[in-house]
Amino acid sequence: MDFERINEKLSILADAAKYDVSCSSSGSKRENKNKGLGNSSGMGICHSYTEDGRCVSLLKILLTNHCIFDCAYCVTRKSNDIKRAAFKVQEVVDLTINFYRRNYIEGLFLSSGIFKNADYTMERLIAVAKKLREEENFNGYIHLKSIPGASDELMREAGLYADRLSVNIEIPTDKGLKLLAPEKNRKDFIKPMEKVKNEIIQYKNEKKLLKKVPIYAPAGQSTQMIVGASGESDAEIMYTSAYFYKSFNLKRVYYSGYVPISYDTRLPSIGSAVPLLRENRLYQTDWLLRFYGFDVRELLNKDFPNLEADIDPKLSWALRNLDQFPIDINRADMRMLLRVPGFGTKSVHKIMQARRYRKLNWENLKSIGASLNRAKYFITCNSRIFEGKDRTPAQLKGLILNESNSKFRKELSTQLNLFDVPNNLSA
């Protein structure tokens, strides 16, 4: 191996791949058989964390950063004057195996710029995965990018070797896509996603009838959207997200705050801040949709197109729907418990367990470990004290903000100075 050259390529192609946020390595079921290498049957492992606080679980690289497209938001766009490089299939295989053997990583996340055409690129990605599985007997985690426009046959093959497949839709709205990536077509993104979805359904059906069906993308599909590149509203992002969860059974949608990388006037200029707080609020909303039984229309709608910056989306919803509170912690159903600001799924489970033995009071709730800072204004329990009293939403919000200490305080104070209307983040 020519380590000098590989090192150079690795620098370029890791740097270009880092804007893809997904690094999950869980949810697969590929056990080590016949004394092979690797096992990805259980939970994911974060082997390290970069200084930006993100998990390093997979070797995340591009096969090449040569690309025929010129999408404005992308570092590897054709017109960008950067160093280009390409790995050979065998080089990626060697890197993956040697990193894995040293316990650096859980597996490989392979993406690529599009060279020649979609199918040609997809074939190369599949070649890497196939080699790892068949020649190296590798059972670690493999995440492949589905290249927009790739043929159904190739997507079928990809799922046989990969644990997860993903297509990044990147720009949430059609008008944004037209503006920033005019050569790309929404249909091309959807085609491979649709195929993978159908294959997964088919796999599950066959599995019910037959004992031995080759496993197909056991960790499912995911996608990613860039936040803050095309002037979209939070509602537009989350409605798109909800649509993709529903129509394609996605495991995850990732939101990536746009990191300015271009002097293109269609985009936020270099040096402007990454919208970290907004990204955080979107993830909170995403969790509310997936684990807390909220419908996206409750959280974002015509009257309320953007999330509030200074409070989390659940609290924001509760303040707009005070008529549904307070709820009695000893009687409320799970659906309502999950809607109490400050309660997570774990607290809710603990409360439901504990209240079978006794009627819970404030003391009990505290010892269970439920967070009451926000919750106490929205619940009653086995006690005469009700903290919410008859305060208005604005009073409650003021009280809660006074008592809390947000890690985003610094950003919040500048943002609140810049804009008079707190419900406007998408500048």
Added chain:
Amino acid sequence: MKTTLIYDGSFEGFLSSVFHVYEYNLDDVSIIKKENALVSLFGTEKVIDSDSHRAKRVWNGLSKKISTSGKRKLYKAFLSEILGIEDSMLHYIRYALSSSENVERDFSNRHILEIEKTVKKVNREKHRMDAFVRFRLTTDGIYFATIAPDFNVLPLNATHFKKRYADQNWLIYDLKRKYGIYYDLKNVKTVQLEISEAINTQKEAPNFFTLEEIQFQKLWGNYFKNSNIASRKNMRLHIKHIPKRYWKYLTEKNF
């Protein structure tokens, strides 16, 4: 009068001490490791010998009252090596044996809660070792790693590494407790070695490791550097995820 039972530090020794407690019907009693024992002015001391037969009787007896996972929790709490954990374990065992129902989820009991919390800490450390072990390929073809975990979690890590690295020889050595686990392509064995301090220094590395090994470390260090997004720097979060005491094992943090 308070009795202190001193045992050899093994799990078997601890269980033998529990047997002794029941045999002599002791009430005011404390169980402590030999290395932690202090000469006390008041009370009596008794050195307990490990006895596998007696240990087994206690261990099997527990099965009638608590589940396998409850027993495993006791073992994990033991591995925490926290001073005084033996007494919480003894309370746990006594409570379990004297109750007609399974009490392992009765968290209103102080000792059960204490064991539960300790197990959580031990599990977290075990998971960290699954993540932070960094193998280096030695000149004799063994993937070698050193660790010094807060708790004695190595016995818990064995299965994970055995399943994962079924086709390579590996050795993980606990520098703090001076023993390691070695996998010889068939079984995992406990080993004790003389390990030179120099093995973890950059200068001496070429004497122990292959040239290729050092190249791969460089590649990994380089990858780590390049996958960071500088404009999102967040050291507080970084350190929360990898506390500084673990940095010494991490290849990527030593470049």
